[in-house]
Each structure stands twice: as structure tokens, then as C-alpha cells.
Amino acid sequence: MNKEIVAFCCEHSAYPAADLAGKQRLCYPQNLRIIRVPCAGRIDAIHILKAFEKGAAAVLVLGCEDGACHHITGNTRAKERVKYSEMLLKEVGIDNRPVGMFNLAPNEPHKFIRVLNEMNKRIKESREAK
Amino acid sequence: MIIAERKPMEEIKQMIAPYNKLLVAGCGTCVTVCWVGGEKEVGILASQLRLARSAEGNEISTLEATVERQCEKEMTAELKDKVAEVEAVLSLACGSGVQTMAELFEDKPIFPAVNTTFIGMPEKEGLWVEMCGACGDCFLDRTGGICPMVRCAKGLLNGPCGGTRKGGKCEIDPEKDCAWEIIYRWLEKQGRLDLMRKYYEPKNYRAVKRPGKVQAMQA
DSSP states (O other): OTTOEEEEEETTTHHHHHHHHHHTTOOOOSSEEEEEESOGGGOOHHHHHHHHHTTOSEEEEEEOOTTOOTTSSHHHHHHHHHHHHHHHHHHTTOOSSOEEEEEOOTTOHHHHHHHHHHHHHHHHHHHHHO | OEEEEEOOHHHHHHHTTTOSEEEEEEESSHHHHTTSSSHHHHHHHHHHHHHHHHHHTOOOEEEEEEESOTTSHHHHGGGHHHHHHOSEEEEOSOHHHHHHHHHHOTTSOEEEOEEEEEEEEEEETTEEEEEEOOOSSOOGGGTTTOOHHHHSTTOOSSOOOSOOOTTSBOSSOTTSBOHHHHHHHHHHHHTOGGGGGOOOOOOOTTSSOSSOOOOOSOO
């Protein structure tokens, strides 16, 4: 899993967006491992920490847009948990592994790619800062 | 219920520094409810320690287990096989749970990962407030069910102190309600305001001899 971005993708938004990116033959970074989840709210701090333990370079949680969550508050909960995970990582002195939460709609493949590129940029920056 | 909070990470890391195989043990009762020592927190702390030690180039392996109540010998004894496999135990239970563990497994170092702080109740999601000082001489019958020893910042038995702010807030902490103001209002509702005019002798702080021991009345 080294150098990979682990992306937890909500099956109602980010997963169809990734699917659409493929259907439209859009290029996106190769260092990506998508994990389909029923809702971004399924993701807890422990999933993010374990992804890093397995060697992920960055973790992304991608959920529905604000107010559009199929499970009402899953995306807002995910945002809080991502913040909490960042605090947990910082607590043990690991601040060079980016974690991010982004909201996107199922018909936004370009945004999906933009997010991935942004994450790769952050990975590069954190490596250079080391 | 018993409320605790996790110790600073640096302190935990220092305690377990000489060990490379650890059991992170949680408790499924009070500390689970106050989000500090349940199954979830055990997983998170174990993962944090593995990540930290791996970054330092000094790998640690962890076992994780949570028992229903770590303060009961019968339940903690279930961890016997796991304790045998490790060099030390990091317990996320309250002080009572840690000591039960220490009593059962005398040959293993047991370290507390949390500070046990008070007996309290949840005020809202993620916020707990102290309610009882476990003094062993309950006074609640005279104060409308509010403990001034714990909830009054000055611990006054004959209150209020006279420094209550406008809106019934405490003069020490403006965020906090004055306990005696609430006592007055509740006794007023109950038609028991005469209790406010009584003078109470200084409290007996020796009601519980340390260490406390209680024998059940029923057989």
C-alpha cells in the first residue's frame, strides 16, 4: 500500500463520481485505492489510523455534499471524525500524513480528480518538509 | 458513573517505553460511556502507540481486549491467557479496574492509561459534570437533591455565599449555575423553604474510613 492514497468513497456520491471519471476516460493518479462505504459516516478514526498503519501515504474521506447525505448527517459526522483523526495523529507526532474530507456530488468526476491531485500535492509537500 | 480522562500521550509512551509486547485492556462499563476506555478507545490507543513506535523505529506489538467490568475479578480473570502472552498491561479502566487487574496478575506491570476524575453524569453529548463526592454522609435530603459539597465552588454547607452573580451564576465561574440558587428554587417549588433557615454543623468527613468497605445488608 506504500505511497498510496486510501480513499473511503461514499457509495451515493464519490463512488459514482469515480465511476463516471472512468466512463468518461478521464485520467487520474494511479496511486489510489478506493474503498467503497455505504456512507462517509461509516468511517471512524480507527479506520483512518489503520490505513496509515498499513502504509498509506494519505487518507481521503469522500462524502455527499452538505445537506445531501443519504443518511442525513453522515457527511458532517465524517468531517468531525477526520478532524479528530488529525488530532490523534498529531498527538503521536505524525503530522506528515495528510488526511482530508471532501464533499462532492455523484456527477462531479472532475472534482474527484481535482481532490486526488490536491492530495498528491500535499503528500509531496509533506515529504519535502521532512 | 465514574468519569475518567485519558492521560497525556507523552506520559503513556514514557510508561510503556521499556516494553515491546503489550495488552491494551478496556472496560465495558463507566469508561465506555464516558468515551475514554471502551473497545473503540482501546483500538485507537493501540493503533496510536503502534504508529508512534513504528515512526521511532522501535516496533511494538499489541493485543487488545475489553471486559464487561474490569473492577470485577471474575470478569478480568478472562484476560488470563492474553496477559500471559505480554510483557505489560496498559489498562484504560478506572483506578479500581487497574487495581483489580494488578491484584489478579501480580507478576505483570499494569499501567493506567486514564486518570479517574469523579463521579458524574452526562450533561450533553461528550460533556460530563461532577455530581457526587462519595463522602459517605449523604446530605441530599436537605438540599432538594443537589449536592452543595460538589456543585458549589466553595463547597458550602450553609449557602449561598452572597457572591452570586446576576442570573444566578457563580462568582467563581460565571459559566456555572450557583448551586445554592438552584437549591433555593427547588425547595421553594417543593414548599420546603424552612430548610434554608436551618444551620448545619460542619460535615463529618470521616464517615468513610479509608480504605472504604461496605458489607451488603442482604444475604
